[in-house]
Amino acid sequence: MKKNKKSALEEKEGIHLNAISNEASIARIKNFRKKQPSVASLIQDINSGDKIALSRAITLVESKNRTHLAQANQIIEACISNKKNTLRVGITGVPGVGKSTFIEALGKYLTGIGKKVAVLAVDPTSSLSSGSILGDKTRMEALVKDENAFIRPSPSGDSLGGVARKTRESIILCEAANFDVILIETVGVGQSETAVHGMVDFFLLLKLAGAGDELQGIKRGIMEMTDTIVINKADGKNKQATKLASIEFTRALHFYPPKENGWIPMVLQCSALENEGISEVWQTIINFKKATLNSMYEKRKYQNKFWLLQTIEDNLKIRFYEDDAIQEQLKQLTVQVMNAKVSPFVAAEQLLAIHQKELK
């Protein structure tokens, strides 16, 4: 129980009645405090690939404490870079599709060919479901133990915006710690897929072959974001169904407008459980990178810009909707607007005037 050694309880236990005069204890505590790494040493350790320093920095990023956040910002500013030898891969799929098994298989394959792999997650519901996603690390037992892998569950947070921001900053830290491949998992609740799509180079949709209409369960907009569909569990008696699903998805993809970067999304099959088809998935991602290299780097630039403007606009909205002077008025006017008693534009003007006054 490594964790207990660092807990507050452990420290208290060490302080006996005669603690104050216990020079040895005081020295030990002082020494422990000194060991809390400085921002500078965290940065240095991250750059040398130290996973503990990386973890600590991500904890600062995820903290709600202002001091921690200021430290986090310093670290981010020092770690941000323009590294081009990294790949950010988004992976989505409904629960039950085998995301954990797939990520473990892909992760192990990658460390096997000499890559360093970080696994992050965007799951805005994780605080409620107490970390269903990646929380149960036993599901990735082999990858967790792999020294070239780093696994971090989804940050908790009430808003998707917050979770997305933290994950995006974690990508910066992971890349600074020399991880080459960043896998970002999402369960696709609400807009989380769009958020993940906005921070990755390659977006992968994991599917299962079922009995009925394969397209039924696909959320609006996902197909247009998808760079490749991977049908998982293509094993045993599923093989025939997988083949049929593959044909249907391929046809479906044809009916979407072509991508700007010229990439034609495809449908692959794999069995994460039996470790089949994993190298083909990676080869496809590599082919994608080769085929779209320039537009990939351009995309990263525009993703950076997108997050700048998105953060600004999110904050402007938060400041408005959290304005005490607005809340009651907004509630009442919304009902009136919905029932066509007041025009939306007139109501908006009234509310903006109240907010403007409040800020002044």
Add this chain to the structure above:
Amino acid sequence: MKKNKKSALEEKEGIHLNAISNEASIARIKNFRKKQPSVASLIQDINSGDKIALSRAITLVESKNRTHLAQANQIIEACISNKKNTLRVGITGVPGVGKSTFIEALGKYLTGIGKKVAVLAVDPTSSLSSGSILGDKTRMEALVKDENAFIRPSPSGDSLGGVARKTRESIILCEAANFDVILIETVGVGQSETAVHGMVDFFLLLKLAGAGDELQGIKRGIMEMTDTIVINKADGKNKQATKLASIEFTRALHFYPPKENGWIPMVLQCSALENEGISEVWQTIINFKKATLNSMYEKRKYQNKFWLLQTIEDNLKIRFYEDDAIQEQLKQLTVQVMNAKVSPFVAAEQLLAIHQKELK
């Protein structure tokens, strides 16, 4: 040189030495001013279906003059209602697809069965292209002369938000003036289709049968918004191509997720020029209304709410981006963020702090 007559120079020319003593002129001007209708009389006339009053009110809505806008708001507030016997139909299609001919054919069909039809447009580029859309009213010659039709070109305005707002207020005014069917045309520049989709009950995509891949020219997201695809110019030697295109579009529609209201989009054929298939288009819209009545009224409520929040959020952004203290900083920081010199989140914080200070 019509324009010159209205210029400031021309006016000066008209003021002769004895102008001030010209009692007849003064009386005429005073009389003209008196004739400018009051807000109260405009409201009354709109409600009695007077097209001139309707036109004048829309001109107030489109004005940039503060007094006019205050009057416009008063009129809107008086005209807003919960009428359920109206239908708002959005029509999109690329230039050349025959939108004007189609709208004229549909409009004439509707006035023929006793409906009052208003035709509006959302074309954010119209100020640049000097009203390409609906501007050339000769293209709808028969409809323009129809006393049960009202045609208004797209408001000019630099932003889609502004154009959309004005069109949405015009819908309120047209419905107050007892128009039952509001046709809203868009050329689909940028996000204008999404804006139109957000203000109509039914969204119609007009297409042409061509030689190649019919889906090639379809913009992302349009198919998911479409309630019905109408293939126009299904006449003469186009008939065979139309049939093939119809099959392809029907198949393509199947590959999109089902709509929440249960409506299954379909593909129709028509020849607006030969007046064929127009009644079938209308019958489909009527079927849609019958099949989705409750969700249609619910949708209107949420469209109202959407426009309230959208207007608020647009204005918060405009206030930020037009803040003089922000502009130079934003430009510099955007470049740094794009090139991964500064984190988007840190840059956003800096800019928000500057803006906050400015407002105080």
